[in-house]
Every structure is written in structure tokens, then in C-alpha cells.
Amino acid sequence: MKKCPFSLQNGSAVIDDNNSISAGERGALTFDNVHLFEKLAHFNRERIAERVMHARGSGAYGTFTLAKDLSAITSANFLHTLGNTTKVFVRFSTVGGGQDSSDNVRDIRGFSVRFYTEEGNFDLVGNNTPVFFLRDPINFPDLAHAVKKDPRTNIPNGNRPFQFWARLPQSFHQLTILMSDRGIPYSYRYMHGFGSHTFGMYNDKNELVWVKWHLKSNQGIKNLTDAEAARLAVFHAQKDLVDAIDNGEYPSWQVKLQVMTQKEAETYQVNPFDLTKVWPHKDFPLIEIGTLELNKNVDNYFMEVEQVAFNPGNFVNGICASPDKMLQARLFAYPDAQRYRLGVNYNQLSVNKPRCPVYNYQRDGLMADFSSDEHRKEMSGINFYPNAESKQLHLGEQAPPALNLSGQNRIYDTGSEDNFSQAGDLFRLLTEEQRVELINNFANGLHLADLETKKLMISYAYAADNEYGEMLKKILAM
Ligand code: HEM
Incomplete structure (x- = not known):
């Protein structure tokens, strides 16, 4: 059978993509315009909700190559065996602007890294600064309202963010970075990245340490003044990344860790779980662990960059959350946003799908699909647990060490914190x-x-x- 080169959604041949069917040459359209109606209806649905923050971004694939065996501190497999490589997807972004806003604004930049490990996806959803404006997540929606457009005029109002920051002195450290020469990176290749939060790592003996992630640009740091930024094309950073990778100039970053023991955390003069603070390098030196390189552009921006769903709660065995309150809130916020933005089965999309088998009894929902033959077999099988026939789940075997917590605290910011x-x-x-x-x-x-x-x-x-x-x-x- 001859395969038609151009088809409708049902696979049947398109007869004419240039003429609608009408009642007579000068007459109205008839109701059998199946092709026209399908084309218009699909076009009407091309947009989905943009990310509520970090809406404008650029992404690419690459690899992480391990330069230090970390089995002493983490049971995460991808951090064992020198030279081990893990595929990654990275998305950079600005924070406050919408999908088509300028790349060249004075703003924080997002730096999200997904490691497709054999034990599941590990996402490091960080920024280009080591700290943040807030230490309590309850202020986050207000920060977003203050920096985004004025609700009446629909244009950014330069007074509002300063009004907000001035009344939250904890934001002053982040603000000093934002107002400094690093406030407008030349492009995504010329900035560092940070996991920003403190994370936990635990080894096979279930011993826990606290870590901070740093990604140091091998391209160096290059910034723009306000005047230089105003002269650049609006989509400068997007073009810079795509062109560099297309030309074989693969950008890379040295990946480093700071490590703090639980004992040090108890006595260190800075609360290690306060996101407005850094750990000075003189007390906690950077340890180089590998290189991140970006070497493949996406094929379709919407399918890969728009639909990628980074989640600070995507941990793998050996890596876990810390008690940082900001991080804790993010564990809820991202998958919630993504169920709204992409639908409940967003993890079945190719950019989000773990590169290892996924077994669970979650079923159905909007756009449920069989992503592989193996998955198809799973989905046709038993869908509840416990049951008589399926494999045992190893509950608790790889759980992070339990923290010793008690009591209830209602006032975190007592006003006595050192913000300056x-x-x-x-x-x-x-x-x-x-x-x-x-x-x-x-x-x-x-x-x-x-x-x-x-x-x-x-x-x-x-x-x-x-x-x-x-x-x-x-x-x-x-
Ligand atoms: C309580 C505080 C925060 C809340 C509630 C929050 C919430 C969100 C939400 C809902 C999104 C959109 C997610 C999506 O639709 O895929 C987002 C994106 C993002 N956030 Fe946050 N955020 C917070 C703090 C932070 C912090 C502290 C950082 C960095 C250290 C950060 C970095 C990012 C990045 C990089 C993205 C874009 C992810 C991507 O590339 O797709 N956020 N945030």
C-alpha cells in the first residue's frame, strides 16, 4: 500500500491542504471540512500554562563525568566508580519574566540539572546564586507577585520588588548579589550554578552528611552592564546556547561539593539550613567531583524544554532532603505545579521518563500511555499491593537515616537573625x-x-x- 506523505491525526491521507470545502465557489463552508476543523482545533490548543516562575528558559542535553568516587559518603551509584558518565538534561531560565520576555534582565538565573541515573532521576533544581531572598517559604508567592507585572497596568513596576525586599531584611544578601556586576550574566554559559540548599547524602552504613552543590563555569564569568544588556537582542542567551552547541563549542562546568558533618552542623555559627546564608569556603572547602558538559541541542523546544518537569523531590538512593524549610516547601510545589501544567502523567513524557524501569500501582489518569513494551506488561497486570503474586517491595531498605526531631515551632524568624x-x-x-x-x-x-x-x-x-x-x-x- 502506498503510504500517504501527509496525513490527518487518524493517519488517513490529506486530500488538499490549501482549500476548504464550500457550498459553491463563493458560498459558505460545509460541515464536512474534517481536515480544516481538526487543523483549527489543534492550533487552538498549542499553548499550555507557562511555568508560574522561571517561564522563559533554554535547555540542552549532555553528560556528567565523575572525577571522584564518593562511595564513602553516598550510596548513589552514579557517584561511584571514577569516569562513570551519566546523561543529563539542563534547563537555564530567568525567573520573573514570561515565556517571551527578555533574556538580558537583571534577575536571578535558574540552573536545573537532571541526572538520568540507573537508579532513577536525580534533579538539582538550583540557581546561579548560592543563596536566596527568603528563609521561609510562606513568603514565596508574595515575592513572585512583587517581582512580576503590576496587576493593573500589566507592566513591571520597579518600585514594588524594592518595597517588598526592604520589609524582609533577610533578602539583603541575595539582593547584594543581584545588584552586583553578576546581576546580568552575559549568557547562560558564563555563569556558575548552585544547588543553593543544603542536601543530605548517606552511605551504605546509613551515615549522613550535609552537602552543598556548586557548578563552576569553565567558560569563566562574563557579565553585562544595564546599558550593554539593553543593546542585545531579546533572545540573546537562547541563541548563544544553541549556536555554541551547534558549533561544537560544548559548554562545561566543574562540579564541586561542600561537605559538613552532622556534628559540625550542630555547632557551626551559621544555621546550615538557612537558605539566605553560604558556608564560607575557608571552613568548608570545595571538593571537585566531576564535569558537566552540554553537547546536544533539543530537537523540539516545546516537547523537551517546555515539558521538562524538574522536581527538587526527585532524589535517588543515597541523596535526600535536609530540614531547610524552603526546600521542604519546594518538595510539594513543583510536582503540584506540573500536574496542573502538564497533567498527572507528565513523567511518561520522553524528557521526564526515568531511564530505568518504573514499577508502581499508580494507574490511568489523563493521557496515560504505554511508554514501552515492558510498561505495557506492567500496566496489564495486578494493580494493588499487597497481593499474592507480584514481586516484594523492599520498603525501608534504602530509606535515608531518620532525623532526631521533636516539638512544634511557630516563629522561625524571631527578628534576631543576623541578616547582614x-x-x-x-x-x-x-x-x-x-x-x-x-x-x-x-x-x-x-x-x-x-x-x-x-x-x-x-x-x-x-x-x-x-x-x-x-x-x-x-x-x-x-
Ligand atoms: C518556597 C520556595 C519556592 C517555591 C514555592 C517555588 C516554586 C516554583 C514553581 C511552582 C516553579 C515552576 C515549576 C514548573 O512548573 O515546572 C518553579 C520553577 C523553578 N524554581 Fe522555584 N520555587 C521556590 C524557590 C526556589 C529556589 C530557592 C530555587 C533555587 C535555589 C528555585 C529554582 C527554580 C528553578 C530553577 C525553576 C525552573 C525549573 C525548570 O527549569 O523547569 N526555586 N519554582
Whole structure:
């Protein structure tokens, strides 16, 4: 049988893709326009809800190659055996803008890495900064409202984020990074990545340590000033990534860990689970563990970059969450957002599907599909547990060590937390030129702000470092 080259959704041949059927040459359309109706209806459904945050992004595939055997601290298989390679998918993003917003804004950048390991998907859903604005997730939707468009005018309102940040002094460390020369990376290739949160790692003896992930750009750091950014094409970072990979200039990052024992965590002067704080490298040096390289562009942006569903709760045996409250909330938020954005069976899509067998008794739901012959067999079998015939589940065998917790706490931020020392440490690391740029950027952002907001910000700058305060006060003529 001759295969038709061009078909309808049911596979039958398209007879004419240029003419609708009408009642006479100048007449209205008839109701047998099956092809036209299908084409229009499908077009109407081409868009899905964009991500509520980090909507604009770029992605690519690559590999992670292990340079240090980590079996002493984690039972995660992909972190054993030197030279071991694991396939990855990475998505970079801006945070506040919509799907088609500019790549060149002063904003944090998302840096999400999915490791397709033999033991399941491990997702590191981080940013290009080691800290965040908040230490309690209850403030997150307000942060998003403050940085996104004004609900009446539908345009960004430069005053609002500063109003919000000024009333949450914990955001000052992150804000100092955002206003610094690193606030607008030249493109995704020229920035570092961070897991930001503290995570747990546990070995075969069920011993637990706390770790932080760092990804250091082998391309180096390259940033844009506000003026340079304004001159670039809106989709600059997207093009930069696609072109580099198409030209064989594969971007790569050195992957490093900081490790803290449970004992150190109990006595260290900084709460290791506070996302507004870093672990100084002098106390917890970076340990190099491997290289991440991106070497394959996607074939279809929508299917791969738009439909990828990163989840900070995608752990594998040997890696687990820490008590960081921000991380805990994210364990709920992402799969919830993805069930809404992509539907309940989003893990069956090719970019999300684990590269190892998936056995469970979850069934049906919107767009349930057999993703492989093996899966088909599973789905036709028994669908409840316990049962008489299926394989035993090894419950608890690989569970992370239990934490010793008790009591209930209602006030996390008592107001006595040190929000400024680390912002001061960072300020003191900057060159004179970088300090001037920081202050100029701050002033550009604050010029629309109300008097009280400006006063609060100046007081935080003083609390971080006297010179920081002096410089900000002077430029704002206060
Ligand atoms: C309580 C705090 C937070 C909440 C509730 C939250 C919520 C969300 C939601 C709902 C999405 C969209 C997910 C999707 O539709 O696929 C998202 C995306 C994202 N978030 Fe968060 N977020 C929080 C904090 C953070 C932090 C601290 C980081 C980094 C350290 C981060 C990094 C990202 C990244 C990189 C993406 C884009 C993921 C991708 O590339 O698809 N978020 N966030």
C-alpha cells in the first residue's frame, strides 16, 4: 500500500491542504471540512500554562563525568566508580519574566540539572546564586507577585520588588548579589550554578552528611552592564546556547561539593539550613567531583524544554532532603505545579521518563500511555499491593537515616537573625570598581522607591559594612 506523505491525526491521507470545502465557489463552508476543523482545533490548543516562575528558559542535553568516587559518603551509584558518565538534561531560565520576555534582565538565573541515573532521576533544581531572598517559604508567592507585572497596568513596576525586599531584611544578601556586576550574566554559559540548599547524602552504613552543590563555569564569568544588556537582542542567551552547541563549542562546568558533618552542623555559627546564608569556603572547602558538559541541542523546544518537569523531590538512593524549610516547601510545589501544567502523567513524557524501569500501582489518569513494551506488561497486570503474586517491595531498605526531631515551632524568624554579616563579607570582597557598579545598580533600582524603602535599604547597607552604607546614602542623596 502506498503510504500517504501527509496525513490527518487518524493517519488517513490529506486530500488538499490549501482549500476548504464550500457550498459553491463563493458560498459558505460545509460541515464536512474534517481536515480544516481538526487543523483549527489543534492550533487552538498549542499553548499550555507557562511555568508560574522561571517561564522563559533554554535547555540542552549532555553528560556528567565523575572525577571522584564518593562511595564513602553516598550510596548513589552514579557517584561511584571514577569516569562513570551519566546523561543529563539542563534547563537555564530567568525567573520573573514570561515565556517571551527578555533574556538580558537583571534577575536571578535558574540552573536545573537532571541526572538520568540507573537508579532513577536525580534533579538539582538550583540557581546561579548560592543563596536566596527568603528563609521561609510562606513568603514565596508574595515575592513572585512583587517581582512580576503590576496587576493593573500589566507592566513591571520597579518600585514594588524594592518595597517588598526592604520589609524582609533577610533578602539583603541575595539582593547584594543581584545588584552586583553578576546581576546580568552575559549568557547562560558564563555563569556558575548552585544547588543553593543544603542536601543530605548517606552511605551504605546509613551515615549522613550535609552537602552543598556548586557548578563552576569553565567558560569563566562574563557579565553585562544595564546599558550593554539593553543593546542585545531579546533572545540573546537562547541563541548563544544553541549556536555554541551547534558549533561544537560544548559548554562545561566543574562540579564541586561542600561537605559538613552532622556534628559540625550542630555547632557551626551559621544555621546550615538557612537558605539566605553560604558556608564560607575557608571552613568548608570545595571538593571537585566531576564535569558537566552540554553537547546536544533539543530537537523540539516545546516537547523537551517546555515539558521538562524538574522536581527538587526527585532524589535517588543515597541523596535526600535536609530540614531547610524552603526546600521542604519546594518538595510539594513543583510536582503540584506540573500536574496542573502538564497533567498527572507528565513523567511518561520522553524528557521526564526515568531511564530505568518504573514499577508502581499508580494507574490511568489523563493521557496515560504505554511508554514501552515492558510498561505495557506492567500496566496489564495486578494493580494493588499487597497481593499474592507480584514481586516484594523492599520498603525501608534504602530509606535515608531518620532525623532526631521533636516539638512544634511557630516563629522561625524571631527578628534576631543576623541578616547582614555575609552581605558585608561579600561587599568587602568586591574591587572598588565592582563596589561602584553595585551602588549604581542599587540606585537605578531604588530611584522609584518611596522614602521609607530607601531609608530601610540604607540602614541594611550600613549594617553590612559602613562603606556600603556611606556609598548608598550618598548616591541617593539622603
Ligand atoms: C518556597 C520556595 C519556592 C517555591 C514555592 C517555588 C516554586 C516554583 C514553581 C511552582 C516553579 C515552576 C515549576 C514548573 O512548573 O515546572 C518553579 C520553577 C523553578 N524554581 Fe522555584 N520555587 C521556590 C524557590 C526556589 C529556589 C530557592 C530555587 C533555587 C535555589 C528555585 C529554582 C527554580 C528553578 C530553577 C525553576 C525552573 C525549573 C525548570 O527549569 O523547569 N526555586 N519554582
